[in-house]
Amino acid sequence: MNAFVCSCAGPNPLAIRPRLASAASDYHRLSGGRGVASRVMTFCRRNVLAFFVTVASASAADAVVHRELPYALPKNERQSLDVFAPAGSKGRPVVVWIHGGGWQRGDKSGVKLKPQAFVDRGYVFVPINYRFIPVVKMQDMASDVAHAIAWVHGHIAEYGGDPKTLFVMGHSAGAQLAALVCTDGSYLKAAGVGLNIIKGCVPVDGDTFYPGLQIDLAEARPGARLPSSYRIKFPEGNDRELSSVVHVGKDKGIPPFLIVHIADNPESGTVLQAQVLAKALTDFKIPVKVLGVPGKTHVTLDSDLGVPHDLATQAMIEFVAQYAR
Numbered sequence: 001m002n003a004f005v006c007s008c009a010g011p012n013p014l015a016i017r018p019r020l021a022s023a024a025s026d027y028h029r030l031s032g033g034r035g036v037a038s039r040v041m042t043f044c045r046r047n048v049l050a051f052f053v054t055v056a057s058a059s060a061a062d063a064v065v066h067r068e069l070p071y072a073l074p075k076n077e078r079q080s081l082d083v084f085a086p087a088g089s090k091g092r093p094v095v096v097w098i099h100g101g102g103w104q105r106g107d108k109s110g111v112k113l114k115p116q117a118f119v120d121r122g123y124v125f126v127p128i129n130y131r132f133i134p135v136v137k138m139q140d141m142a143s144d145v146a147h148a149i150a151w152v153h154g155h156i157a158e159y160g161g162d163p164k165t166l167f168v169m170g171h172s173a174g175a176q177l178a179a180l181v182c183t184d185g186s187y188l189k190a191a192g193v194g195l196n197i198i199k200g201c202v203p204v205d206g207d208t209f210y211p212g213l214q215i216d217l218a219e220a221r222p223g224a225r226l227p228s229s230y231r232i233k234f235p236e237g238n239d240r241e242l243s244s245v246v247h248v249g250k251d252k253g254i255p256p257f258l259i260v261h262i263a264d265n266p267e268s269g270t271v272l273q274a275q276v277l278a279k280a281l282t283d284f285k286i287p288v289k290v291l292g293v294p295g296k297t298h299v300t301l302d303s304d305l306g307v308p309h310d311l312a313t314q315a316m317i318e319f320v321a322q323y324a325r
Contacts, residue, residue, distance in 0.1 A: 071151035089160030100172025113306025146187035175206030263292035
């Protein structure tokens with residue numbers, strides 16, 4: 001982990017020790033006790049302590065665009081998707097994009113240059129909408145994402161895409177939902193498909209791959225509001241169920257991951273969350289790469305995706321090209 005000089009008082013590392021023990025317990029249960037728990041505990045303790053000590057849319061000119069396609073009935077705005085495809089395309093790799101917005105706001109229309117970046121390289125780009133808290137629970141939002149993916153798998157050939165070459169990506173809240181659906185196969189199974197239809201997952205600057213840890217970090221800060229907004233969104237007893245880290249396991253069909261995060265603000269928690277998820281994937285020999293992008297904020301990391309020579313965009317394009325073969 002890179003060194004960061006922290007000039008402000010931060011939360012007490014001792015306050016989150018119970019969560020580290022909980023993480024280790026989860027791994028012990030999932031791994032059958034083969035030493036993974038102790039390695040995760042050591043990893044988390046070392047990195048968390050280091051953390052505190054050092055702490056619009058534009059479419060391509062040649063794209064064929066189909067908007068407001070429903071993936072659930074009755075048809076409604078929040079359960080719909082758009083398709084951007086190269087003109088005359090057939091059997092092209094497909095990127096499903098999940099927008100952010102704190103699980104309470106946002107829209108698929110805010111994709112900016114992303115469709116152009118992927119379509120220009122011959123890929124089909126599918127941004128989706130989903131319902132929000134408090135109208136639905138987090139599990140319902142993950143179900144929406146899974147049903148959108150299942151719809152894409154069943155229909156994307158009609159729009160020039162290859163249903164056997166799907167990639168799932170998302171930013172912020174969308175990163176959490178992407179990672180969850182790509183590790184907990186129950187959501188896709190309920191939608192009638194399996195994890196085996198996903199070629200790769202790219203969560204971008206997510207801070208809740210292990211929600212309980214982020215909750216403890218937020219609530220341990222001096223003057224923090226209790227309960228934190230994270231606890232409201234991830235109620236006690238549901239945080240492990242909604243953790244992609246907890247669901248990582250052997251022989252589940254979990255796809256390769258590219259985990260992208262900002263490099264310059266460790267207090268956001270996205271650096272630590274990326275490393276914890278990557279450690280879990282590595283322990284179960286699932287291919288994973290972590291990319292920390294310097295000079296970006298949580299907002300600009302997303303808004304700059306598609307800008308020429310953008311580091312994160314290039315890495316995502318290369319990831320698709322590598323695993324689409």
